[in-house]
Amino acid sequence: MRRKIAAGNWKMNGTSAALAELEQLGTSLPQNAPTVIICPPAPLLFRACEAAKGIAIGAQDCHMQSSGAYTGDISAGMIADSGATYVIVGHSERRDAHEETNAMVRDKAEAAWAAGLTPILCIGEALEDREADNTLNIIGGQLAGSLPSDVSAENTVIAYEPIWAIGTGKVPTLEQIIEVHDFIRSRLIARFGEDIGNAIPLLYGGSVxxxxxxxxxxxxxxxxxxxxxxxxxxxxxxxxxxxxxxx
Incomplete structure (x- = not known):
């Protein structure tokens, strides 16, 4: 059985007052709750780890280097030091606004592993790719270029987020979601074998x-x-x- 995961990306939202939502969420989890992860803004990481009960904490990005002259960035080791255990890498908003390439995303995933974090690696197509019936080519290319070789079900989570559905209220049909997730699963099996390929958790994101x-x-x-x-x-x-x- 694959892990079930509900991850929340707060993006650039929330101050210390928002940590009350973590406490409330922790008290409402069902007994058979899946793994629940909240990724708050970086300034809240330490306090979020203290406030979370039954909830894992993750960061929204990390630098590929462990230290250095990278003003404004945070390393995976700093994230781990806060008590967080996950980090999002390759989100479309980072790929677009910060021009992150597949190679950069792959390096960030490897940096996360080196620090003991689990990367949530994001992939997804733009609206023009969907309309041009080019979705699977884009997804396949991002998987091949962003995903490192030493992947396992324990150290990596993959999230498919169609860019045109993020925050827009537009949701792909169930058939479209199934098509992409089945494609991702088949590519993982082809690259890593049945055991690993079938075990890596695949998340959907986009106006859920x-x-x-x-x-x-x-x-x-x-x-x-x-x-x-x-x-x-x-x-x-x-x-x-x-x-x-x-x-």
């Missing part, structure tokens, strides 16, 4: 809400979700977690 989560989680190769805005409030995220636990 309490009212559509249960439908999305019906897909065989969807093992959870990477959630943006709906993870900011415990009252919104808790039903998504419950839907995943019920699958």
């Amino acid at each position: 809400k309490p009212d559509n989560a249960a439908t999305i989680f019906k897909a065989e190769n969807v093992d959870g979700a990477l959630v943006g805005g709906a993870s900011l409030k415990a009252s919104d995220f808790a039903p998504i977690i419950a839907a995943l636990a019920a699958c």
Whole structure:
């Protein structure tokens, strides 16, 4: 059985007052809760780790180097020092706004491993790629270029986030989600073999809400979700977690 994971990416939202949502979320987890991860802004990492009960904490990005003259960046080792155990790498907002390449994302994933963190590696296509029926080519290229060779089910999580669905309210059809997740699974098996390829958790992200989560989680190769805005409030995220636990 693959791990079920509900991860929340707070992006550039939240101050110390938002940590009350972590405490509320921790008290609402069902007994059979999946792995729950919250990725707050970097200044909140230490306090989030202290406030979290039954919830893992992750960062939203890391630098590929362990230290150096990189003003404004944070290393994977610094993240681990805060008590966090996960880090998002390759999010489309980083790939786009910060021009991160597949090679940079791969280096960040390896830096995360070196620090004892589990990377949540993001891939996804833009709207023009979807409309040009080029989705699988983009996903295949990102997988090949971003994913390091020493992958295992224990050290890596993959999140598929169609860029055109992030924060827009637009959600792919269940058939479209299934097509991409099945494709990712087949590529993982082809590259790493049946045991590893079948065991790596695959998350879906892109306008996941309490009212559509249960439908999305019906897909065989969807093992959870990477959630943006709906993870900011415990009252919104808790039903998504419950839907995943019920699958």
